[in-house]
Amino acid sequence: MKATIWHNPNCSKSRQALALLEETPGVALTVVQYLKNPPSAEKLAQLYRDAGMAAREGVRTSGTDAKERGLTEADDATVIAAMVADPKLIERPLVETEKGVRLGRPPEKIREIL
Template identity: 70%
Template sequence: MKATIWHNPECGKSRSTLAILQGRQDIDLTVVEYLKTPPSRSKLAQLYRDAGMRAAEGVRTFKTDAEERGLTTADDETVLDAMMVEPRLIERPLVETEKGVRLCRPPERVEEIL
């Protein structure tokens, strides 16, 4: 099975999710460090859609000004625009497989799509 993780190596949850994926012999894994190589706006919108989430649910609030800027309740277009300018606003890790997409917080949520 193919899997892609949008990963931040500085994040413990992201590292834990990556370890789960790397521990599986049946996973053909692509790791994207999204702060260096952010997803396109259309890809990010597709990830949230496939995860059954609004973009605002995927906003990182810890150590960001997202709440002060109203991003946690903003419409998808506003949130995606902000994420394109500041990829650090993207909560991580997002994992995509042929079975779906999950924001893996907690990391064990990845099991739902494996």
């Protein structure tokens, strides 16, 4: 099975999710450090759609000004545009497989798509 993790190595939850994926037999893993290689607006829209969540549900509020900017209440296009401009607004980790996408908070949620 192929899996892609949108990863931040400075985040403990992201590191835990990466370890879980690396320990899972049969997973061909792609690691994307999204702060260095941010996803496009189209990719973010697809990830949140496949996860069954609004983009605002995937906005990082800790350590950002997302709440002050109204991103926790904004429409998907506004949130995604902000994330593309400032990838630190993307909550991590996002994991994608052919079974779907999950926000790995807690990291064990990614088991649902393995």
